[in-house]
Amino acid sequence: MNAISLDATDCRILTVLQNEGRISNLDLAERIALSPSACLRRLRLLEDQGVIERYRACLNKEALGFELEAFVQVSMRNDQENWHEHFADALREWPEVVGAFVVTGESHYVLRVLAHNLKHYSDFVISKLYKAPGVMDIRSNIVLQTLKEDTGVPVGLTPEAER
Structure with missing residues (x-):
């Protein structure tokens, strides 16, 4: 586009x-x-x-009781038919996943996950994420502190200005 x-x-x-x-x-x-x-x-x-x-x-996640945020790298087994489609369908059903990205590198996906606490997060990983078809490896990065978070787009940066 x-x-x-x-x-x-x-x-x-x-x-x-x-x-x-x-x-x-x-x-x-x-x-x-x-x-x-x-x-x-x-x-x-x-x-x-x-x-x-x-x-x-824009809602305040802490005010709503979400004390834990994690970025989760998910690697998949490629030997199952339609593994990507099945995983994409599954993650759309998980309210804890507030962002999902197909990425380059060692993993296939990076997920941004919000949970109320460590138990909620653990339950999500064990009962949903690990049970998704084709999931081979999960690596979690728990957010300790947010330094910058902006959902906006840098409007002043135009493709012409980058050249």
């Missing part, structure tokens, strides 16, 4: 929205120095182009 060309105003809109998703159109227009109607037109165009996929709230 080719990147959509954004001008400086589009970038300002996206930057504000990534930090303040509930901002009113009137406040957004004022912040980026556009009329409310022009701001709304641009916003709708960004939505229609798929640049803005959805709006959501």
Whole structure:
């Protein structure tokens, strides 16, 4: 998919929205120095182009009782038919898995897992992850401290600026 060309105003809109998703159109227009109607037109165009996929709230995992976060490397046996599809289907059913990535390197997947505590995490690994068809090896990295976490996209970095 080719990147959509954004001008400086589009970038300002996206930057504000990534930090303040509930901002009113009137406040957004004022912040980026556009009329409310022009701001709304641009916003709708960004939505229609798929640049803005959805709006959501960021929740505090600790306030909701999730005290343990882990990045889990999973290696699979390749001798089973459709091993990737079966594993992908299984992990979509596990609410503890909040991120899943196919990666290069020694493992096939990296999962981001949230659990209430060590017992919850242990139960997840033993009763779900190890029982998934084709799983050969699991390596857990428990997060001790988060130094940076941002789900946003660095809007100001354009492919042209990287060259």
